[in-house]
Structure formats: C-alpha cells, structure tokens
Amino acid sequence: QKEVEQDPGPLSVPEGAIVSLNCTYSNSAFQYFMWYRQYSRKGPELLMYTYSSGNKEDGRFTAQVDKSSKYISLFIRDSQPSDSATYLCAPNDMRFGAGTRLTVKP
C-alpha cells in the first residue's frame, strides 16, 4: 500500500463550483499535511498546510484533516479558471500523492 493515495482525476468543473479534492494516507504518525498546487510545466508550490486534525481556511481554500479515518481534503469555493492546475497532497515526510488535475471552465 502506498503511503499516500490520491485520485488523479482529471476533474472538470464549471466556474463558481465548489471543488473537493481528497487523499488518504496510511501512516498514523504523520503530524502535518500539505497541499501543493502545480501549474503546467512549473514546479509545485506550497498552497496550505495543517497540523493534526481539524480545518484551516485561507481565502477560498479550506484544508481539512480527519486523523481517525486518515483522510485529508482540500475544498475550493467559488472556483476560478485560474485555479486550473494539478493539486498534490503530501504528509510531512515529503512523499506525494499522484496529484489531481483540475480544470475550471469559464
């Protein structure tokens, strides 16, 4: 079993939709969880990170961790075409999920 599992998509939504991106992980020792955004032909950039369980909000983005089920989520409200990118999750040991490719259509 891989340490981090993520549905690669692709995911296509209309502008303004709420987007839900998800990952599962296997190691219960992970303490913090990161989400990266990667535009085409660019390096990933750190979008958000959360410690332990609960929610963290940053503008239109909300990161959520459920340690009991080893499930992490990223929600994007009022999605914009500029949100079109690949989103990768990573626990604190710098191992990544496969990434979900998101397209937001105008």
Add this chain to the structure above:
Amino acid sequence: DAGITQSPRHKVTETGTPVTLRCHQTENHRYMYWYRQDPGHGLRLIHYSYGVKDTDKGEVSDGYSVSRSKTEDFLLTLESATSSQTSVYFCAIKGDSVNTIYFGEGSWLTVV
C-alpha cells in the same frame, strides 16, 4: 521567489551516457530533495539530503546517485541513462519549518 535553480532545464541524451543534473540554492536550507514526475505517478522521491555529505535513498533510487559536497548544491547523476529515465526532474529544498519548502522549475530529460 525562493533561491533555487536547476540546470540544465532541458536535455536530450543517448542511452548509456552519464547525465548529471544540478540543484543550486541560495537559502542555506538543510534539506534537499530530488523527485521525478511521470504521468499517473505524481512526484516520486529519488534521493534526499539532510546535510553536507548526508544523503539517503527515496522510493525510486535504482539507477541514480547523488552527491552534496556543499550546502548549496545537490547533484543527481544517472550513471548510464536508460529510456525509462526519461522524465521531468524536480529539486526541492526545505528549511526548519514546513512553510519553507520550495521547488525548482524542473529539468526535462529525454533519453533516446
């Protein structure tokens, strides 16, 4: 922008030839990483370093070696390139806190 650069950015090489990719940082961060990214596999860790001359293997280290003789440079070497090593390679650096993680712009390697 974080001070991390990769070179070369693009390279085409022949099977069996050695190839070295360079990652250079100006942040003085302790940790450095090399990943490869392929469709359907996401980012896979090749090797990482936690200090000068301190390196360790990642999940896909076969066929790759690394060296770190200075804090600022982390070299990835393909001793004898194969077509399966055609990929995009990313370097990352990390400081002491989680919000100090930065990636380079990538090196596109084609082995023909």
